Amino acid sequence: MSRDEYHQPFSATPAEEQSSDASRSPKREVRSYVLRGGRMTRAQQRGLDEVFPRLGLTLARGMIDPERVFGRRAPLVVEIGFGMGGSLLEQARTHPQTDFIGIEVHPPGVGKLLDEADKAGLDNLRVYREDALAVLDEALPAGSVDTLQLFFPDPWPKKKHHKRRIVQPAFLERVHRVLQPNGRLHMATDWENYAEHMVEVMSTTPGFVNTAVAGDYVPRPDFRPLTKFETRGERLGHGVWDLIYRRT
Template sequence: MGAKLQSAAVTETPHPTPPQSGAPAEVAHPKVIKSYVRRAGRTTTGQAKALEDLGPRYVLDYRAALFDAPAAFGRNAPLILEIGFGMGDATAHIAGLRAGDNFLCCEVHEPGVGALLKRIGEQGLENIRILQHDAVEVLDHMLAPASLDGVHIFFPDPWHKKRHNKRRLIQPPLVAKLAARLKPGGYIHCATDWQPYAEQMLQVLANEPLLANTAEGYAPQPDYRPLTKFENRGLRLGHGVWDLVFKRR
């Protein structure tokens, strides 16, 4: 899904996990969620230079210890987690608009990390830090309960085929983890251009007891989220886009 902002996958393990409430009946409950799939891609010269020059400053080491956001960003500010930023277009745009927020961004795809670092350098962005690591492990080991002010998950891989639906990122176990790490009033903002996935997202988010929908169904597109090139192409072809914004009770 190179044109998408991020992808998600599930690896199978021999240890079964019972279904949880909120999962659509036709979707088998995943056993181990990962926030990505490995994608092929070549790192360009500009991306490689950004990785070398800016990586030491803006790419953080994964550690199985609680994240010290003030130390990492050099200030106290609302903390937004982004899971999968693709090539970083939307991330850089939002960080530029919302200079008062800190953005902790997870992406394993090296060309994407290099592309975002290049934008950080070009735009002089100081409010982004990157973890080139699986976001699920980051949630499990680095983020304390009630430590996040927001979560962005834009255009995760929809896994179109029904037999692959279980690989989708937005499933009850992950949403429960995210909700627990939000401060009261914190939000989760998801977006997708695949209607069946939008319907699953709505059902899973609505069934998480810690979350409340901010809209009657799908939300208007928040003004901070830009239209991506991929999204603009889809809209020209008549494809829909669905935003969902839920807040921690």
């Protein structure tokens, strides 16, 4: 996973962002991403043009019924900000008994995942190319999600940008609503300061219990695929922190 594959749940150029800020109501939340441009390959464009009509979901559809979407009753995993989709594709491929919904706005990543999912014949995967917060508010029913995954979100390392980090109380309220009782929130980051931020915010958010046996973090679970980005980081001595919380 490259740095450009971090979670980018909103889209705005600097000029658009300034315009949006000027018209933003006082209650509107700070955006946690800026969409970076990227050239589309033929396969990625095929994913958007030909596969999205079958495996894509939109906010216009309204609140979904996962059982009707997938044609069965199965555990549901939702991943926010899947980047180029490699980890999510691997999970869907190796866990056919589980249904997956990915949320991402980066067009090359959405197109790539859809193209590869179609070529692999996967039918247990759906994708939103939408604002993640809007999907949590408008599309996922209360108590419908078994696990929500947030892997390597944009760390916004500068202190003045920490308010843009997606892990904030308002985000966690949304997560709590969509998770079923005893459902899990699984986060991972390679920025120690962001890991500490996650722990701090979670510690003051009601309705969640840390599942770590010792300390605040858990070893990387086998069900979270090890990415090329992570492998490279480990060779360079970079740490990765996994956090898993259970909804009470």
